Amino acid sequence: AQTANGGGGGGTRVMIIGGDGYCGWATALHLSARGYEVCIVDNLCRRQFDLTLGLDTLTPITSIHDRVRTWGEISGRHIDLQIGDICDWEFLSQAVTSFRPDAMVHFGEQRSAPYSMIDRQRAVFTQHNNVIGNINVMFAIKELVPDCHLVKLGTMGEYGTPNIDIEEGFITINHNGRTDTLPYPKQGNSFYHLSKIHDSHNIHFATKAWKLAATDLNQGVVYGVRTEETVAHPALINRYDYDGVFGTALNRFVVQAAVGHPLTVYGKGGQTRGFLDIRDTVRCIQIAIDNPANKGEFRVFNQFTEQFSVNQLADIVTREGKKLGLTVEVTNVPNPRVEAEEHYYNAKCSKLQDLGLEPHLLQDSMIDSLLEFVVQYKDRCKMELIKPAVDWRKAGVKVNTMGAAVAAK
Amino acid sequence: AQTANGGGGGGTRVMIIGGDGYCGWATALHLSARGYEVCIVDNLCRRQFDLTLGLDTLTPITSIHDRVRTWGEISGRHIDLQIGDICDWEFLSQAVTSFRPDAMVHFGEQRSAPYSMIDRQRAVFTQHNNVIGNINVMFAIKELVPDCHLVKLGTMGEYGTPNIDIEEGFITINHNGRTDTLPYPKQGNSFYHLSKIHDSHNIHFATKAWKLAATDLNQGVVYGVRTEETVAHPALINRYDYDGVFGTALNRFVVQAAVGHPLTVYGKGGQTRGFLDIRDTVRCIQIAIDNPANKGEFRVFNQFTEQFSVNQLADIVTREGKKLGLTVEVTNVPNPRVEAEEHYYNAKCSKLQDLGLEPHLLQDSMIDSLLEFVVQYKDRCKMELIKPAVDWRKAGVKVNTMGAAVAAK
């Protein structure tokens, strides 16, 4: 086993909730390859959303059972697999009791803002699934593995777009001659983002009331798909979402460029956010595990490396696409979201770098290789899934049977 | 019909969710008496909690059906009654569609901090019941009655005990040379308080995304029991909780003084909170309804009139009890909660007074008459229910069958 930042897991037991997902799968392999004992917990609801809505990952992913089996064969390392819903306490408590994690990395939430805005049922599902699942995780740690470090995925979207600098979790406020350092004010822009705000408040309380050790990672938008381990065998390939519900900004633009669809800039395109390469996601998680929060500590890191506006991303992808001989156009579509389209944005992200993160920046070469990778799968792309699929203002109480709508085209 | 602050309902249609509860019942009668058209929505879960845990109100309340019938007989005014759970969308949408409220006053949540800390199941119930119920209410307004004003009961406990002044909902922050007015940072001290923080964030979003008109009332601890209308007939009497789960600070002290139980000060007793008379609760609601928020506005009022520390309250009750010939002792019990016991506290509460609230302050006469009223019912008091019943640190995953524990004594 190596030292804290060096990459040696040394048998540290890590439960990865949501380990079949985009970030979770890459992280599970990254840690397993480095000597951590990994257990994946997932109820596969993400795959079910695709089935229900008629969506699909661009990349041909295999079943979680095949993924884990293949990894065992090529690496000689075992990943434990527990299929079930963390909202189901009987399941979760059994999984935690049997695996006894030193750290729980909690990716296991409904993570799409548009999905949470489809209709009332999905809004309710999102907040219930995320908030109750996370409460169960906190109770599991408190009662079953009290020394376990909770590493929880939040989002930079919890902060909204305030007109002042965004700090990492807390802000020192001088007010009427007095001073306190308080949780940074939160403003969510979808029922999904709000569910993460709720989680953060709940976790903060548990660190105080129960002395839980917790790290809340306010992650930016992740891009890329290949990591060292997922390229080791075709059956290990990661998912890549490009549709209007689960696809995220930069990943979507790259697919659009690859298939000759105009880049869909929502509204004015001045929306600025933090971004990071998926190869940094896995490193950030490892760094958090290797440098755990203290008991009673609610530690918040902003997990991104660079900030870009949507227009800047469109420019970069256009330029790089042209270099590869692709015709890339940009179209400004009416913004289906309710959000500021021009705003100040200056978010801090130094704490993970202080602990050793060496960012993969969004260089031309990165976009090039991502574009080249994506082009290989362009025949799997369904053009009708690209358009923005969910309008914030239209989120209604009527059940929105989107799958049927797509099929009917 | 009179003008805005004068008390004339003028047929304004008000749905009171949680109208069988302590604040809701008093408010329903107050508004009905003043010419508002009132509809009570309640699933009676509060009565079920009492049955399950072996608790009871000090005052002999009648069924909601008898309450509403009696009110109709003595006042000649009809109160509509819809029994059901607002987490049940079919029920709520039907109730809203048939009544078509101009304002929805939302008291209908699980409102006890100790209840939310009994065990995992009750923590989960509290956040699910409160957060999902409130989401349903927001969707009902958006889709069924978009001009309806949401008047939502929050709690002063959402703010926690920061070391700076507590503003009403928002705070202007100067930071690194820039300025913004942002939601006041929130720090909840129980799963109940946290559920209210979640509600506030969700509502703030809905005002922005859907142009809902909402007033969030961060209410202090309510004391007292009699209002003009509830004293008009014995069947209209309001509930009065004194037990360790649902009883609140001052109301509990008054009962303790009346029955000769030492006043149970938790820990050092320096905990300071905002308080208000229930006769002001009903007025505050009326003021909020008469002066609705604008569409798209998230308006926050701190709804209390005076702040006291627990020790100050114990002193006042001791002094007034002695005047009435009662022997009043004070005992410092180990604090079952996790909270600061000595802290700065300076919360603002001017907005409701600017709109016309004339506070009933906690004068000696108030305590006297409350004590005298409570003494009438002292034979109904079960001494074993007085002790603090729930320890924050012991909230566990094992189902806590508290009813059985009390019965076994």
Ligand SMILES: NC(=O)c1ccc[n+]([C@@H]2O[C@H](COP(=O)([O-])OP(=O)(O)OC[C@H]3O[C@@H](n4cnc5c(N)ncnc54)[C@H](O)[C@@H]3O)[C@@H](O)[C@H]2O)c1
């Ligand atoms: N992808 C991004 O750009 C991004 C950005 C910021 C934050 N995040 C956060 O990182 C985490 C992972 O994101 P992702 O993109 O990998 O999402 P994903 O949807 O690909 O993966 C989430 C996984 O969690 C599982 N899951 C959901 N609810 C569950 C439950 N109740 N019980 C068990 N498993 C459950 C799903 O089946 C899925 O496999 C999420 O919490 C997300 O909010 C992601």
Ligand SMILES: NC(=O)c1ccc[n+]([C@@H]2O[C@H](COP(=O)([O-])OP(=O)(O)OC[C@H]3O[C@@H](n4cnc5c(N)ncnc54)[C@H](O)[C@@H]3O)[C@@H](O)[C@H]2O)c1
């Ligand atoms: N009493 C206080 O001191 C105080 C202080 C601050 C804030 N508040 C807030 O004011 C509101 C009313 O408080 P209260 O003391 O009257 O509480 P209460 O428990 O006496 O009344 C709440 C009522 O809501 C009903 N209810 C709960 N969940 C429901 C659901 N899902 N569907 C339908 N009905 C439901 C209950 O049956 C009950 O009758 C609460 O939201 C509470 O958080 C109260």
